[in-house]
Amino acid sequence: MGAAPAAARMDEAVFQELERSFSGRLVRPDDAAYDEARRIWNGSVSKLPALIAYCTGVADVAAALDCATRGGLPLAVRSGGHSFPGQSLVDGGVVVDLSAMNGIRVDPVNRTVRAQAGVLLGALDRETQHFGMAVPAGIVTHTGLAGLTLGGGIGWLMRKYGLTVDQLLSADMVTADGTFVTASARHEPELFWGLRGAGGNFGVVTEFEFRLNPVGPTVLAGPILWPVEEAPHVLAFYRDWITGVPDELTTIVVHRKAPPLPAIPPELHGRPVIAVVSCYAGDIEAGQEVLRPLRTFGTPLLDLCVPKSYLAHQSMFDPSFRHGWWYHVRSCDIRRLDDEVIGISAAHALEIPSPLSTCNIFHLGGAVARVGEDETACSGRGVGHTFNINGNAFDAEGFAEARAWARAWWSALEPYHAGVYVNFLMEEGPARVQEAYGADKLRRLRALKREYDPGNVFRSNQNISPAA
Ligand code: FAD
Numbered sequence: 001m002g003a004a005p006a007a008a009r010m011d012e013a014v015f016q017e018l019e020r021s022f023s024g025r026l027v028r029p030d031d032a033a034y035d036e037a038r039r040i041w042n043g044s045v046s047k048l049p050a051l052i053a054y055c056t057g058v059a060d061v062a063a064a065l066d067c068a069t070r071g072g073l074p075l076a077v078r079s080g081g082h083s084f085p086g087q088s089l090v091d092g093g094v095v096v097d098l099s100a101m102n103g104i105r106v107d108p109v110n111r112t113v114r115a116q117a118g119v120l121l122g123a124l125d126r127e128t129q130h131f132g133m134a135v136p137a138g139i140v141t142h143t144g145l146a147g148l149t150l151g152g153g154i155g156w157l158m159r160k161y162g163l164t165v166d167q168l169l170s171a172d173m174v175t176a177d178g179t180f181v182t183a184s185a186r187h188e189p190e191l192f193w194g195l196r197g198a199g200g201n202f203g204v205v206t207e208f209e210f211r212l213n214p215v216g217p218t219v220l221a222g223p224i225l226w227p228v229e230e231a232p233h234v235l236a237f238y239r240d241w242i243t244g245v246p247d248e249l250t251t252i253v254v255h256r257k258a259p260p261l262p263a264i265p266p267e268l269h270g271r272p273v274i275a276v277v278s279c280y281a282g283d284i285e286a287g288q289e290v291l292r293p294l295r296t297f298g299t300p301l302l303d304l305c306v307p308k309s310y311l312a313h314q315s316m317f318d319p320s321f322r323h324g325w326w327y328h329v330r331s332c333d334i335r336r337l338d339d340e341v342i343g344i345s346a347a348h349a350l351e352i353p354s355p356l357s358t359c360n361i362f363h364l365g366g367a368v369a370r371v372g373e374d375e376t377a378c379s380g381r382g383v384g385h386t387f388n389i390n391g392n393a394f395d396a397e398g399f400a401e402a403r404a405w406a407r408a409w410w411s412a413l414e415p416y417h418a419g420v421y422v423n424f425l426m427e428e429g430p431a432r433v434q435e436a437y438g439a440d441k442l443r444r445l446r447a448l449k450r451e452y453d454p455g456n457v458f459r460s461n462q463n464i465s466p467a468a
Pocket of ligand 1: 077083084089140145146147148149150152153204206321424461462
């Protein structure tokens with residue numbers, strides 16, 4: 001990042017008024033901490049906010065929001081800072097940062113947990129696993145709970161227990177006009193519906209309450225690797241095998257160059273592979289039986305699928321998605337791994353450019369599909385798979401090539417696209433947002449938006465424009 005960013009400065013009187021009432025840290029372009037404060041996970045994003053407001057509670061959130069609206073400044077909300085396109089930053093505007101609001105309280109008797117919006121997934125897992133429970137969420141521990149939840153939340157436990165939104169009991173939030181609301185199935189049910197899939201559009205969520213589920217502490221989990229040249233056979237076998245697996249098992253197919261990690265023998269480092277990564281969250285012996293056909297298919301290069309702690313499995317992908325690298329994602333839902341889809345995937349996997357690029361195919365179904373499509377704003381419950389194609393590089397060098405590879409794979413799949421998971425979108429425009437929700441739901445969301453944010457204050461997101 002440049003040392004002397006030409007960021008817009010905000011009106012001094014507006015800032016001073018905020019400063020008088022704000023209890024957290026306020027960072028502006030002249031501050032020494034500014035460059036660090038405007039950094040987010042995706043190193044390819046560089047934006048220049050006028051103010052970053054580290055909120056300590058609801059009062060700070062309301063004050064920062066008020067400051068932005070009265071100052072006529074654009075606004076962004078940042079919790080974990082893992083938005084792929086960097087929508088948690090905004091040029092010339094106010095970033096409402098929630099990272100300091102990271103309290104967690106488990107209620108083991110009622111099997112619920114309250115988590116503030118700045119909580120990261122790893123911290124939530126640690127606290128809930130202490131009680132032998134978990135909230136199904138994502139697969140990288142440094143992802144923010146808030147952004148992930150408000151878009152849906154897919155991960156290792158989804159086929160058994162559903163999406164992260166399916167565990168949500170209530171959410172505290174501050175809406176565009178500064179009103180504090182608790183949304184739940186009983187209070188503000190329409191808002192609660194919209195929050196569960198399009199949540200960044202209606203206000204700043206300050207705290208969540210989730211249902212807990214018993215998990216682990218041991219799961220049968222890890223990757224099995226084959227040479228990428230065998231992808232057509234592995235994928236065809238996988239497609240048939242998953243039709244009979246129980247909901248305890250969630251798998252992700254990964255295409256990438258084998259990373260130089262201690263668990264992987266040096267001779268495999270850098271070799272393009274296809275891996276099926278499993279997480280069986282149930283009886284370990286039963287899981288061994290379920291996984292036997294997979295681990296005896298062909299001649300795997302490596303089998304690292306073993307009983308291990310759920311916490312260890314949750315952090316397995318962390319080293320592959322470090323902060324500051326350059327990331328570009330292309331995503332689509334696909335109904336089935338038809339022969340054509342397999343052919344396209346196997347061909348593009350052979351072309352993998354950088355050591356960091358990867359295509360992950362999540363297997364959905366199970367509990368995800370048992371929730372009705374209209375029960376939450378989050379959509380695409382009936383599809384079989386979500387493709388997340390990552391064109392990644394350490395920095396600018398090789399990034400254009402990696403990005404082109406991701407786009408080419410995604411484009412080749414276009415005839416089979418069946419929607420998209422909103423949290424895996426880049427800034428791709430209104431048509432793609434409509435693809436994420438479908439026309440009917442989008443209409444309902446736009447009516448809700450008109451009610452809670454008619455001025456579209458919350459627009460640095462996958463935006464729902466207010467109904468006219
Ligand atoms: P931020 O960048 O802080 O926020 C993203 C957007 O969410 C904001 O622009 C805003 O619109 C909204 N938002 C954030 N906080 C609030 C709030 N408190 N109130 C209102 N709106 C808010 N997704 C999955 O489902 N499963 C995965 O396994 C998964 N793995 C991922 C791994 C990595 C490494 C990354 C980068 C992303 C992953 N994702 C996954 C996608 C992830 O769900 C989204 O990127 C999500 O937006 C991240 O949330 P965040 O709080 O970290 O992001």
